[in-house]
Amino acid sequence: MSVPLLLLLLAPLVGAVVAVSFAEVPSQRRILVALCSAAILGGGAAALVRSAASEVVAWRGFSADAWTALLTLGAVASVVAGISRAGALHRPGPIEAALFATAAAGIAPLLVREVHLLAVTLPVSTLAFACAVVVSSRREVLGIAQRRALVALALSDVAALLAIGTAVSSGTKLPPHLSITAGVLLLGAVALRLGLVPLWWGAVDASRAGPVLGAIWLGPIRAQGLLLVPAAVAAGRGVAYAAAAAGAATALLFSVRALRNPDVGPAATVGVSLAVLGIALGGPVALWGATLCVAAAFASIPAWYAGGALRDSIRPTLGVLPAGAVLPGAALVVAAAFDAAVVRPAFLAFALPALAGTLILAAAVASGIAGRELHPRSRGNRPAALVLGWLSLAAATALAALPVRALHGLAFPVADALGVGRLLRVGAEPGVAEDLALAMVAVAVLAFLVGPGRAGSGGPPSGSTSALPRRFALLPARLPFRIPEREWSIAGTALIAASIGIAIRVYVVAAGRGFL
Amino acid sequence: MSVRSRVAFASGVAGAVGAALLLSGRFEGSVVLALLLAFSIRTASLAALVDAGPILAAGAVRGLRGRVWLAPVWALSAAAAVARAGSPELDGLRGANTVAGPALAYGPTITVAGSWLAFGAAILALITWVELGAETAGATPGRVEAPSPVRRLDGIGVLAEATLVVSLFLGPQVVDGLDAAWWVGGIIPVAGAAWYARRTRLPDIAYLPALPASLAATGLALVLVGGTP
Numbered sequence: 001m002s003v004p005l006l007l008l009l010l011a012p013l014v015g016a017v018v019a020v021s022f023a024e025v026p027s028q029r030r031i032l033v034a035l036c037s038a039a040i041l042g043g044g045a046a047a048l049v050r051s052a053a054s055e056v057v058a059w060r061g062f063s064a065d066a067w068t069a070l071l072t073l074g075a076v077a078s079v080v081a082g083i084s085r086a087g088a089l090h091r092p093g094p095i096e097a098a099l100f101a102t103a104a105a106g107i108a109p110l111l112v113r114e115v116h117l118l119a120v121t122l123p124v125s126t127l128a129f130a131c132a133v134v135v136s137s138r139r140e141v142l143g144i145a146q147r148r149a150l151v152a153l154a155l156s157d158v159a160a161l162l163a164i165g166t167a168v169s170s171g172t173k174l175p176p177h178l179s180i181t182a183g184v185l186l187l188g189a190v191a192l193r194l195g196l197v198p199l200w201w202g203a204v205d206a207s208r209a210g211p212v213l214g215a216i217w218l219g220p221i222r223a224q225g226l227l228l229v230p231a232a233v234a235a236g237r238g239v240a241y242a243a244a245a246a247g248a249a250t251a252l253l254f255s256v257r258a259l260r261n262p263d264v265g266p267a268a269t270v271g272v273s274l275a276v277l278g279i280a281l282g283g284p285v286a287l288w289g290a291t292l293c294v295a296a297a298f299a300s301i302p303a304w305y306a307g308g309a310l311r312d313s314i315r316p317t318l319g320v321l322p323a324g325a326v327l328p329g330a331a332l333v334v335a336a337a338f339d340a341a342v343v344r345p346a347f348l349a350f351a352l353p354a355l356a357g358t359l360i361l362a363a364a365v366a367s368g369i370a371g372r373e374l375h376p377r378s379r380g381n382r383p384a385a386l387v388l389g390w391l392s393l394a395a396a397t398a399l400a401a402l403p404v405r406a407l408h409g410l411a412f413p414v415a416d417a418l419g420v421g422r423l424l425r426v427g428a429e430p431g432v433a434e435d436l437a438l439a440m441v442a443v444a445v446l447a448f449l450v451g452p453g454r455a456g457s458g459g460p461p462s463g464s465t466s467a468l469p470r471r472f473a474l475l476p477a478r479l480p481f482r483i484p485e486r487e488w489s490i491a492g493t494a495l496i497a498a499s500i501g502i503a504i505r506v507y508v509v510a511a512g513r514g515f516l
Numbered sequence: 517m518s519v520r521s522r523v524a525f526a527s528g529v530a531g532a533v534g535a536a537l538l539l540s541g542r543f544e545g546s547v548v549l550a551l552l553l554a555f556s557i558r559t560a561s562l563a564a565l566v567d568a569g570p571i572l573a574a575g576a577v578r579g580l581r582g583r584v585w586l587a588p589v590w591a592l593s594a595a596a597a598v599a600r601a602g603s604p605e606l607d608g609l610r611g612a613n614t615v616a617g618p619a620l621a622y623g624p625t626i627t628v629a630g631s632w633l634a635f636g637a638a639i640l641a642l643i644t645w646v647e648l649g650a651e652t653a654g655a656t657p658g659r660v661e662a663p664s665p666v667r668r669l670d671g672i673g674v675l676a677e678a679t680l681v682v683s684l685f686l687g688p689q690v691v692d693g694l695d696a697a698w699w700v701g702g703i704i705p706v707a708g709a710a711w712y713a714r715r716t717r718l719p720d721i722a723y724l725p726a727l728p729a730s731l732a733a734t735g736l737a738l739v740l741v742g743g744t745p
Contacts, residue, residue, distance in 0.1 A: 259584060331549050341595070352588070355551070355591040356590075362552060440534045443530055
């Protein structure tokens with residue numbers, strides 16, 4: 001019996017029941033919800049530590065390796081961040097219950113071992129997302145962004161289930177090399193879930209619809225997409241090239257969006273898209289860079305959603321941490337792409353947009369992503385902001401030292417879990433020398449302490465905030481054509497029904513062939 | 517300055533130290549890492565002023581916009597140098613400049629031409645400078661200046677970028693005085709040009725990157741066609 005998996009699977013269900021049962025008694029509900037959230041996070045962290053140490057983490061039909069444990073921890077951290085903000089919404093109890101239920105349904109696909117169970121758990125996760133959409137809606141009818149997000153998720157399910165349906169005849173595992181058709185379908189499903197170019201609209205709509213849906217999409221839904229990436233790119237070299245191109249283009253476009261929007265979502269998308277590029281490339285350098293990018297992208301959500309009275313003051317500083325943490329991983333992925341381009345110049349098509357996106361993200365980390373301190377002159381929060389700023393700066397820069405030190409901790413187990421079949425399989429020693437990272441951290445801390453001016457002595461500039469998004473605008477804010485809300489609902493319902501039908505079909509085929 | 521400005525300033529200082537140690541050859545590293553660290557210095561000095569008063573903040577926002585638009589130029593120029601040297605490592609670049617000669621002078625003619633174009637694009641990106649401060653009008657005209665540490669950090673950023681440009685296209689492994697002369701003779705004019713250009717009134721930066729980006733892209737294409745020496 002594995003305690004981490006029990007905590008991961010059962011604590012969300014307990015949390016959902018508790019949140020509804022104690023909806024009318026806020027103080028007790030908050031305590032119990034916090035306990036359940038801590039149990040989920042503890043389970044996720046324990047699963048990651050144990051799987052990285054090559055210990056078996058399994059319970060009945062569920063299991064976790066280093067890669068799925070990393071994704072699971074990121075997913076539950078994002079949902080818990082959403083739960084921490086749900087207390088300020090109009091119906092906190094039901095919304096918290098919906099988030100807990102979505103967490104349970106969302107991490108189940110990450111932990112199942114058989115492909116026919118994946119076919120069942122993906123639609124169940126989508127249904128849970130649909131329930132969360134309804135519960136979190138303030139109005140009687142759903143908004144256009146919510147409907148479009150639901151349609152995107154259902155469409156992704158249909159594509160993934162069609163791909164799985166073609167593979168189920170080979171057994172209960174996803175075969176190491178899917179057919180090209182199945183690989184393309186799976187890549188489409190991945191692009192929708194991860195918000196990759198040109199299918200980014202669902203993820204953007206979910207983030208725009210509200211913090212609850214944003215937390216779910218950036219957590220469990222994104223983790224499911226990352227789970228499917230290795231299988232998709234292993235289908236063939238052409239699919240891997242397409243995934244790498246989508247990742248590089250997304251990194252460039254969303255790095256610009258990270259400057260436009262004072263939000264952490266675009267920066268997280270840059271991290272995830274560079275991770276897709278790294279997984280498509282393969283090799284130790286790119287895979288470790290991808291692992292760092294994924295971890296940082298998931299860490300960005302709870303950092304941005306950090307609740308409590310200190311939020312307004314410390315959020316911008318906290319936002320620097322995860323966004324900055326993307327950069328070491330991004331540097332590794334881009335370096336691997338450049339390494340490949342020396343031999344095959346065609347790889348410059350991936351390396352150049354990825355490098356430009358990384359440089360722009362560096363600018364976004366320092367300015368747009370971190371947003372503006374809402375109360376720069378607030379005296380009460382200043383000591384906490386100073387301490388957290390100091391810690392976040394040290395931690396973000398120290399991440400540069402991780403690749404060498406942690407290579408045997410997480411990178412190798414993750415690389416083993418991801419398997420082979422990508423574009424590159426060799427590479428140089430990854431990471432930055434520890435001495436260099438140590439020198440940078442020491443100097444940064446010193447510079448922070450003796451930096452110019454008194455903290456909080458500056459005032460906000462007038463008029464520059466509203467002009468900034470327009471100046472960095474590359475993408476149209478709205479689609480040139482509009483589809484009415486009712487049509488989006490019909491499309492979403494039809495796609496969910498289709499995904500359930502395909503799931504049943506996959507399950508029946510698996511049972512008929514004696515796999516169950 | 518706010519806490520966030522201090523964080524931006526400190527990250528710029530850390531980037532300066534990292535870039536200096538990499539570009540000086542004290543530590544091994546890739547061109548990508550050196551470019552990222554060198555690029556972050558001037559970006560951080562601008563970001564440290566986004567929370568300042570309206571005059572400085574307006575200049576900082578304009579400068580950040582320029583950094584964003586010029587990022588592809590840096591990427592293309594670095595790619596041209598990497599393609600010419602046949603190695604993405606800084607050691608490899610310096611080795612190629614030592615063994616085969618500086619990229620701007622030795623190698624196939626097409627490759628040399630491409631290197632010159634990419635070098636010119638990097639110079640244009642380097643000298644595109646939004647000064648941190650502004651003249652103020654009124655009964656008693658004056659000048660709003662950024663804090664001196666931020667201005668020094670900006671200057672260090674220019675120096676780091678100039679060193680990076682020389683590493684990409686000129687600088688060999690330093691063995692004797694002649695090798696050092698390549699570095700000194702490269703860095704001083706490049707940094708001097710950037711310093712001279714800081715008071716130049718440039719047109720709207722939004723339209724400026726088209727020229728260096730075109731130059732760098734053409735240079736990269738020529739280097740790829742010409743091949744390594």
